[in-house]
Amino acid sequence: MGTLATRDGDDDWLLAGRRFHSRLLVGTGKYRDLEQTRDAVEASGAEIVTVAIRRTNIGQDRERPNLLDFLSPDRYTILPNTAGCRTAEEAIRVARQARALLDGAPLVKLEVVGDDLSLYPDGLETLRATERLVAEGFWVLVYTTDDPVLAQRLAEAGAHAVMPLAAPIGSGLGILNPHNIRLIVERCRVPVLVDAGVGTASDAAIAMELGCEAVLMNTAIASARDPVLMAQAMRDAVIAGRRAYRAGRMAPKSHASASSPRRDTAA
């Protein structure tokens, strides 16, 4: 174990000037209850968790436990999203609400969706919102398609991280276009995170092997038969994929190459 720890060395990553160890970010939606949310997040080892920003249910507010009572902002970096927004204006409004709610914390996961069926991001509104939020001092982690040109434009607009989808949100289809994810990683000077579409542990490992800085997921854990066990699997997969990326994989060959000596068999 000591040897492994030494080999990992200092592999923390930086996001908006902060240092993080875990390369798995998790969402908090779709769980059975807040206890299960907390247990899965804990099992995932995540340090950054996403939340949605919504109207309070007045009347039930006092009795109902609050998500942030279970996932304390003292322990986790809370990443509020702008899910549900269709325009740059809506997303900016929600980002401001989130910043006030989180006592001025400037992080936001920008998500401007343009199509209800695929939940595909609207690239034009997303770029407009990125420019304006950056100008207002937000640290923008931007959800985008796997279009390398758009990803680069978003990074140039000042996004702190670019987060291309692996596949549509909640689909669990895995990384549909690994080639594009690799192109985005090569071109963007900011951290690239795969966000959305991961279905199982091997998908998360592939994202890391492609050179992504981290992976963000929600449904793959929350909709597993055993979310807490899947959270552990995802934690391990992200670590394994990252180690494989750093280790540098062997070159694939089209012919076999025996691993055992070819001579001196006693038969």
Place this chain on the structure above:
Amino acid sequence: MRIIVNGEPREVNAALTVAGLIDVLALGPGKRAIECNGRVIPKSEYPEHQLGEGDVVEVIQAVGGG
């Protein structure tokens, strides 16, 4: 006077402040944001910010999401 809170009309006393509204709604101690007519009200302004007839107020919290 009449204001709209989270989409529902409510009859409240005139000259109610945001801090007063939080009491009237019996909101718990959890983290929240308050928006009035599309503008976020900083917490420091809760005691002074007076609501007016027809104001549209949103009381916002964090919920589970991805």
